[in-house]
Amino acid sequence: MSFDPAxxxxxxxxxxxxxxAFLAALWLSLVIxxxxxxxxxxxxxxxxxxxxxxxxxxFLPGIVIYLILRPSRTLEEEYxxxxxxxxxxxxxxxxxxxxxxxxxxxxxxxxxxxxxxxxKKPCHQCNKLMELPWNICPFCGTPAPGVRRENLTLDEALxxxxxxxxxxxxxxxx
Ligand SMILES: [Zn+2]
Ligand SMILES: [Zn+2]
Numbered sequence: 001m002s003f004d005p006a007x008x009x010x011x012x013x014x015x016x017x018x019x020x021a022f023l024a025a026l027w028l029s030l031v032i033x034x035x036x037x038x039x040x041x042x043x044x045x046x047x048x049x050x051x052x053x054x055x056x057x058x059f060l061p062g063i064v065i066y067l068i069l070r071p072s073r074t075l076e077e078e079y080x081x082x083x084x085x086x087x088x089x090x091x092x093x094x095x096x097x098x099x100x101x102x103x104x105x106x107x108x109x110x111x112x113x114x115x116x117x118x119x120k121k122p123c124h125q126c127n128k129l130m131e132l133p134w135n136i137c138p139f140c141g142t143p144a145p146g147v148r149r150e151n152l153t154l155d156e157a158l159x160x161x162x163x164x165x166x167x168x169x170x171x172x173x174x
Contacts, residue, residue: 030063031056041071 034055038048051070055062073081098105100117108129110120120129125142135144 027056027059030059034063034066038066038070040074040076043075 031052035048035052038051042048042051051066055066058065095104096107097103098112098114098117098119100112100115103112103114105112105119110122110129111118118132121132121144122128123130123137123140123142124145125137126140128137128139130137130144136142137144
């Protein structure tokens with residue numbers, strides 16, 4: 001078996017071509033992968049372009065940089081965790097405890113069925129439930145009856161209770 005320099009150079013040529021094709025395919029698939037990955041992680045189009053460019057220009061080191069800097073959660077995961085947080089907050093709000101006996105009460109209860117303590121009061125105008133310390137109804141803007149409001153001028157305090165004239169009538173009385 002004789003050593004043939006021509007076949008060796010052919011072999012190297014084929015190896016180089018194969019390696020080059022492999023690297024090109026790898027580069028292309030990494031760029032495509034980065035683009036797909038950043039698309040489910042970031043809504044910002046500039047971030048998408050930057051991430052894809054980093055991989056396209058820097059190739060393998062670019063992928064490392066992208067993996068370090070990419071948002072840890074996908075948009076879907078972020079949305080799910082927001083939903084979970086909201087559900088958690090809601091369950092905390094719903095499971096409020098009676099200040100009298102400590103048993104669980106519902107948001108819509110007026111009095112505690114266990115100890116008969118007052119939990120809410122109804123608005124005398126729209127009948128929606130208000131927290132006991134509130135002295136104005138957040139739904140219709142009617143001040144609670146018999147509650148002295150702070151920061152009132154004498155003129156305002158003497159005027160009959162009227163929800164509409166609270167903010168709008170700033171004109172001086174004759
Ligand atoms: Zn109670
Ligand atoms: Zn009301």
